[in-house]
Amino acid sequence: MSAHKTLKLIGFVSIAISLSFGALFASAQEKFGFGKPAHPDEIARYNSDIHTDGSGLPDGSGDVALGAEIYEYQCALCHGEELEGVPEMGANSLHEGRRDIKKLPYASSLFDFIRRAMPLTDPGTLSNDETYGLVAFLLNETGVIKDDNLTLDAKSLAAIKMPNRQNFIIDPASRFTAEDLQ
Amino acid sequence: MKSNQTGNPTRRHFMKAGMATSAALLSSSALAQETTLEPSRGPGKTVMEMGYYGERSEYVKDARMKGNRGTGLIGGSLTPLQHGHGIVTPSGLHFEVHHSGVPDIDPSEHKLLIHGLVGEEKVFTMEDLMRFPTVNRFHFLECAGNGMGEWMSPRGQTVQQTHGLTSCSQWTGVPLKVILNELGVRGDAKWVLAEGDDGARMTRSIPMWKAMDDAILAFAQNGEFLRPEQGFPLRLLVPGFEGNMNVKWLHRLEVGDKPWWTHHEVTEYADPRPDDKIRAFSFIMEGRSVITSPSAGMTLNGPGFYEISGLAWSGAGTIKKVEVSMDNGNTWHDANLEAPVLPKCHTRFTLPWTWDGKETTLMSRSTDDTGYVQPTYEGMYKLQGPIGLMHNNAIQNWHIAQTGEITNVRS
Incomplete structure (x- = not known):
């Protein structure tokens, strides 16, 4: 070359x-x-999740009586009159096992999930007041907060300390410790 | 030798009746000299008749089956592992679990919103997403509840019922880190909330290290768009993590500093232990294997050669070894690992075996490249106790009776 x-x-x-x-x-x-840049209105339309510190909880309030009324006609068919669950409808007991409301680490999860996914056949249709009422009813019914007159709103729900919180331990394989998650 | 029996009515009758003509041909050397060959089938269906999306043979009936739990809106169906070959699950046989049924989503209207602790909050159409660089990865996907019915005692009649909540596909999509890097992730961002656009708007918290490691925004499976029941048009894939975290119909990612402790994270997918503690965020599907053939529900057709074939997988890494015992765990033999052997992927193993016709039990045990060895039920009980439900990865025993009948047992 x-x-x-x-x-x-x-x-x-x-x-x-x-x-x-x-x-x-x-x-x-x-x-x-x-x-495209997300418009704040677009974010607000979808950003329904509730954080464990209560941020994201909406305005409104509901009490045990309202919750009991909603439960009767929106929930009891699958979850049972006594929260015992109707397995053939796909619902387990809310008093024991994995759906035991007393065992939940945060009340925020309860509000978030009910408003997001329930009732099964018509999810996302409960109002904020109805959802607060249902959370109040369920916490009273399962003995977490024994108060027939319990009324919940954003501030009072965020202040609830669930009794089983400290029993949740973090799988080391997740690479997080309990301290990371406080 | 008489050369011609052309008029033999018996033979014509045989052919017309469509019976086994090969037997007839063998019956006489005179017949072998017949000039008439077995006629071909003649023309089959045209390309147009076959249609332009191929269907499997009408003789192949393998199908998913509904799981025991749930109404069908909540719940799912199981993969027929006993009839599977290789490592890829046909998309139509991939197991499914839903929380509010399968939504019908028009991809031209589907959007992914990413917001929270990012530099830019953005909305992406499917067209936008598919312009990013892509990856193609073979990964298994396993429901954390795979084998939940087996904790207390052996109940499944077949491997479909005991292990059918795992499947394996080639997934195509955009690495999540590409998009998060594009938007910029704030220093205090530790978690990502993934939300589906199904009726339940299902949510799970994904650790940021996983999002920036090998998580994929997947739009295709086995060379074509996702099936509706697999999240069409977009799903999150977090390889090796429990199936529930691979959120389907993905439409929103929120970047945050803490986990959300969503419904699924605090109920089904948290693991109660005997000491009243509850193990949360147990993401990884640890190493597991199962012999898929021969397996429960089958019957061996007498003593002789059988190929033992099965699947092994680990959400923590790559399968390094599968050992098989054909004598109820007394001796173990290294199985052949069929290439490819890929991380967080089903691995096909085989082992030649000659059955002597005596009663015995078959079992397999996997080891992955982290050194994790698949436990026995006794070993697994030490972690979760017999009250466990999720993350059952114990060694499976298949009992073979003298009749050749195979059943699901706990030795």
């Missing part, structure tokens, strides 16, 4: 290398820019 050709080849290779490096560099540094 002549020196001229060799030089040409080296030149070509180095241009090719710098081009490909350039492309890699660009992809590593620059943004793709796909998607």
Whole structure:
């Protein structure tokens, strides 16, 4: 191979290398820019989740009496008149086992899930007041807070300390400790 | 030798009746000199008649079966592992578990919202998402409740009932870290809430280290778009983590500093222990194996050669070894691991075996590359006790009677 050709080849290779490096560099540094900025209204429409400190809890309130009324016609068919559960409807007892309300670590989960996913055949239709009422009813009924006049709102629900909280231990394989999660 | 029996009515009758003509041909050397060959089947169906999305043979009937629990809106169906081959589960046989049925979602209207502790809060259409660089990964997906009915005593009649809540696919999608890096993750972000767009708007908290490791926003499975029951058009895939965390119909990710302790995290998917403690955030599906053939519900057809074949998998890594015992756990033999052997993926193992016709028990035991050895039921009880439900990964015993009949037993 002549020196001229060799030089040409080296030149070509180095241009090719710098081009490909350039492309890699660009992809590593620059943004793709796909998607649109989320409008706050759009976030608010979907951001229904309740954090364990109670943030996300909406306005409104409900008491045990309201909850009992809602429970009777929205929940009892599957969960049973006495919260005993109707297995053929897919619902286990709320007094014992894995669905035992006394065992929940946070009341926020209860509000979040009822408002999000219940009733099974028409999820997401309970009002905030009705959901507060149901949480009050369930906590009273299961003896977590024995108070027939219990009324819950964002502030009072966030203040509830569930009695079983300290019994939750964190699987080390999750790479978190209990302290990380406080 | 008389050369011609062309008019032999018996033979014509045989052919017309469509009976086993090979037997007829063997019956006489004179017949072997017949000039008439077994006719071909003639033309089959046309391409147009076959249709443009291929169906399996009408003679193949393998199907999922409904699990014991639930109404069908909540609950799911099990994969027929006993009829499976290789490591990939056909998409139509992949197990399913739902919390409010299977939604019908138009992909042109589907969006993924990402918000919370990120630099930019954004909404992505499917078209947007599919423009990002993709990965293709083979991973198993296993429900944490796979084998829940087996904790106290052996109950499943077949491996479909004992182990059918695991399946394996090639998943295609965008690494979640690519998109999180694109948006910028704040220093205090430790968790991501994944929410599905099913009726239950199911939510799970995913640790940020997993989101930035190998989590995938998957839109395809086994070379085609996800099936509706697998989350069409978008699901989260967190390889090796319990199935419930692989949120289907994914439409929202919220980045936060703490876990949400969602309903599923504090009820079904938390593991009560004998000491009243409850193990939470037990994400990883640990190493497990099972012999899929021969397995319960089958009957061996007399002494002789059988290939033992099964599946092993580990949510913590790659299968390094599978040992098989054909004598009730007295001696163990290393099985062949069929390539490919991939991390967080079903691995097919085989072992040739000659059955002597005597009563015995078959079992398999996996070891992964973290050194984790699949436990016995006794070993597993030490962690969760006999009250456990989720994360059953104990060694499975298949009893073989002298009749060849195979049953699910606990030795």
